[in-house]
Amino acid sequence: MTGAALARLGAALLLAPLLYGVIARTKAFFAGRTGAPLLQRYFDLAKLLRKGAVYSETTTWVFRAGPVVSLAAVLGALALLPMAGAPAVFGFAGDFVLLAYLLGLARFATVLAALDTGSAFEGMGASREVQFSALAEPALLLALVALARNAHELSLGSILGAVSGETWRHDAAALTLVTAALFVVFLAENSRVPVDDPTTHLELTMIHEVMVLDSSGPDLALVELGAALKMWLLGGLVVSIVVPVRSGNPWIDLGAFVAGLLALAALVGVVESTMARLRLLRVPALLVSAGVLAALGLALMAEW
Numbered sequence: 640m641t642g643a644a645l646a647r648l649g650a651a652l653l654l655a656p657l658l659y660g661v662i663a664r665t666k667a668f669f670a671g672r673t674g675a676p677l678l679q680r681y682f683d684l685a686k687l688l689r690k691g692a693v694y695s696e697t698t699t700w701v702f703r704a705g706p707v708v709s710l711a712a713v714l715g716a717l718a719l720l721p722m723a724g725a726p727a728v729f730g731f732a733g734d735f736v737l738l739a740y741l742l743g744l745a746r747f748a749t750v751l752a753a754l755d756t757g758s759a760f761e762g763m764g765a766s767r768e769v770q771f772s773a774l775a776e777p778a779l780l781l782a783l784v785a786l787a788r789n790a791h792e793l794s795l796g797s798i799l800g801a802v803s804g805e806t807w808r809h810d811a812a813a814l815t816l817v818t819a820a821l822f823v824v825f826l827a828e829n830s831r832v833p834v835d836d837p838t839t840h841l842e843l844t845m846i847h848e849v850m851v852l853d854s855s856g857p858d859l860a861l862v863e864l865g866a867a868l869k870m871w872l873l874g875g876l877v878v879s880i881v882v883p884v885r886s887g888n889p890w891i892d893l894g895a896f897v898a899g900l901l902a903l904a905a906l907v908g909v910v911e912s913t914m915a916r917l918r919l920l921r922v923p924a925l926l927v928s929a930g931v932l933a934a935l936g937l938a939l940m941a942e943w
Contacts, residue, residue: 643725643889651717653808653873656680658874658904671922680867684860692856697757705752706854706861708793708927712745713865717872723896724885735783739776742828742872743867753850761782764849767919768826771834771846774926775827781933782817782824786880789932791811799879806883807824814863816936823929825873825903829866832911866892874903 660677666672676682694702717727719738727734750768753761787793789810790801807814827834830847839845851862878899884892887888 641726644721644728646699647649647722647725647893647937648718648728648770650893650897651863651871652724654900655871656684658870658900659685659867659934661701661904662908662911665905666912669909669912680863684863685802687855687860687863688791688857690853692858695756695853698755698853701755703858704750705731705755706858706865708748709752710744710861710865710868711867712741712748713872716745717868719795719881720875721799722875723889724800724887724892725794725889730794731737733797734935735787735793735795738795739783741777742869745869749850749862752854756853758853759851760849760878764846767846768850771922771926774923774930775824777819777927778926778933779824779828779931780818781937783876783929785817785933785937788937790881792875798893799876799883800885802880802883803885804883810940811818813936814865814880816932816939818877820929820936821873821877821880823925825870825877826907826910826938827926827929828868831907833917833925836916864918868916870904871900874900877903 651857659675659680660675663679664677716738717732717910719730719741721727721730722931746768750765753765783795783798786798786802789806790798790803792798802814826832830837835848837848839848847866851859854862875896878896882895882899884895886892886895
């Protein structure tokens, strides 16, 4: 654990909600609107923290623990991610497997909280979330294994640190496939179009948002913050591959990393502005395709 790693973890906590502002402004630009302020998600979090929480009489401690456990799991996963050339807060051989498990734990806590409400709609959303995550997780793990094969290491810091301009020159095809797979996982895990629409209010088509319909006040703030940190985490994996800046200057490296994440958020806004959400029956095919892309990338890495 180093001061630089803790500083980057603090930057993630501070800047993660900004990604939603970039997405919203990009979509507003395509729609010809002014759009909400870039800092709107910060205002929303502050407003929710000032409110009180309302709990249904049918819920138990499982519902109240869900947002806390989910946020703690995402923070634990974020502590394993090396950012902007600095080592992770915690790192060891095989830590990328723990990262996937922690993301699974965060999802498990959210699903349990949704089921604890006894709501048919939230149960439906939980069922869809589990189904899609069962297809997205193999793609994530295969992509990380492909990068581990390239680095001949099992630590996430070494895996991402091995990606450089030289690697792109020698193995661009494999890295492109892995990046494409991770981008699909990024969209799916963060409930973005074409997998889910975070702005919809139709329960029959909602996935993630329907699971948190009963959350309110500080609990909803924890859910929203956890979602922002998860977007930062998965986006950080993509940016670390696409923008492998290792200048030696911590400020330049951090600036390039943050700029890459903001550009990725803008790309999400472009995707959501130019294409429609897929039918639910077609989402599994998209996620399986991501797994195939990651597997092909692994195969090419093994040949190199």
